[in-house]
Amino acid sequence: MLLRWTEDPSKFEGKKTITPPEIKFIQDELMDDFFIPVVESSGLSGEDGPTDEDMCLVEEMIGKIGDAENLIITDPARRPWNASCKDHAKRVAIVAREIADQLNFNPREFFIRGLVHDIGRYASHHPWIHAAAGKDILNQLGFSSKYCQTALNHAEAGALLFGATPGNWDKLSQDFNLLAEANKVSLADAVLAIADMCQKAVEDPPGSNNFKSRFADPMEGVFTSGLRRLTQKQKELVKNIDPLCIDHWGLREVYRTEPRIGMSLGLCWLLKAKLAKQGVVFEGVIERAEEALRGEKV
Numbered sequence: 224m225l226l227r228w229t230e231d232p233s234k235f236e237g238k239k240t241i242t243p244p245e246i247k248f249i250q251d252e253l254m255d256d257f258f259i260p261v262v263e264s265s266g267l268s269g270e271d272g273p274t275d276e277d278m279c280l281v282e283e284m285i286g287k288i289g290d291a292e293n294l295i296i297t298d299p300a301r302r303p304w305n306a307s308c309k310d311h312a313k314r315v316a317i318v319a320r321e322i323a324d325q326l327n328f329n330p331r332e333f334f335i336r337g338l339v340h341d342i343g344r345y346a347s348h349h350p351w352i353h354a355a356a357g358k359d360i361l362n363q364l365g366f367s368s369k370y371c372q373t374a375l376n377h378a379e380a381g382a383l384l385f386g387a388t389p390g391n392w393d394k395l396s397q398d399f400n401l402l403a404e405a406n407k408v409s410l411a412d413a414v415l416a417i418a419d420m421c422q423k424a425v426e427d428p429p430g431s432n433n434f435k436s437r438f439a440d441p442m443e444g445v446f447t448s449g450l451r452r453l454t455q456k457q458k459e460l461v462k463n464i465d466p467l468c469i470d471h472w473g474l475r476e477v478y479r480t481e482p483r484i485g486m487s488l489g490l491c492w493l494l495k496a497k498l499a500k501q502g503v504v505f506e507g508v509i510e511r512a513e514e515a516l517r518g519e520k521v
């Protein structure tokens with residue numbers, strides 16, 4: 224699917240974006256000097272499960288994005304791949320592996336999906352642009368389609384999985400039968416979208432790499448993270464909504480006043496419900512991920 228966006232990306236990023244020639248330079252640098260040697264020596268292009276060595280190779284590869292970007296973009300404030308991106312990728316990888324483990328999915332594969340989900344951030348911080356760029360570069364590198372789809376589909380709480388495109392967010396909240404759409408989402412895509420949202424929710428503020436908030440249930444974190452931007456009255460309204468009740472009047476109030484947050488929360492809830500139905504227990508996921516990160520049990 225070709226994604227098109229009409230908004231100026233710099234409006235979203237709140238800073239001057241890097242130019243298409245700069246993006247191309249970074250991409251060439253990554254492809255020629257950093258990525259190709261890694262991919263050539265791994266089994267990531269095939270359908271066989273990845274090895275422990277592949278996990279290390281991909282982690283190494285993600286670590287090089289900052290190096291390539293620093294070479295080409297001298298002003299740190301302009302770099303879309305900032306200091307927190309590598310850490311975020313690893314944390315999402317660990318959370319994704321925690322959830323995948325409960326579903327008896329291949330934990331190594333999900334660790335790698337987490338590592339690469341934001342690889343497109345070398346080009347832009349913009350949700351739709353980095354998702355499309357990530358899919359493209361993984362495709363060019365010969366990663367198998369599951370990794371490419373992860374990069375594309377994780378953005379905006381998995382909005383693309385529900386049929387959203389940059390131009391039809393409003394339509395998504397009005398016309399779509401979200402429960403029916405949620406049924407069509409693959410469990411693998413749901414795991415990655417939720418792992419990304421869980422991780423963002425414990426960063427305070429989101430994207431800052433300051434991990435202040437701790438939640439027994441990461442979804443509570445997603446909820447609270449979204450709520451930060453609401454007024455006190457709105458917070459009261461939505462405090463006790465049944466997460467699975469997408470049509471609750473209080474949630475509608477959030478949609479009415481903060482459609483973007485309301486929709487992200489709604490999509491998170493639907494994906495969480497989907498995974499919970501398969502037996503995933505969210506309690507303790509973030510704590511175990513933190514422990515794994517401290518002990519480097521990767």
Ligand SMILES: [Fe+2]
Pocket residue numbers: 340341353377378
């Ligand atoms: Fe992302």
Ligand SMILES: [Fe+2]
Pocket residue numbers: 311315340341419
């Ligand atoms: Fe992310």
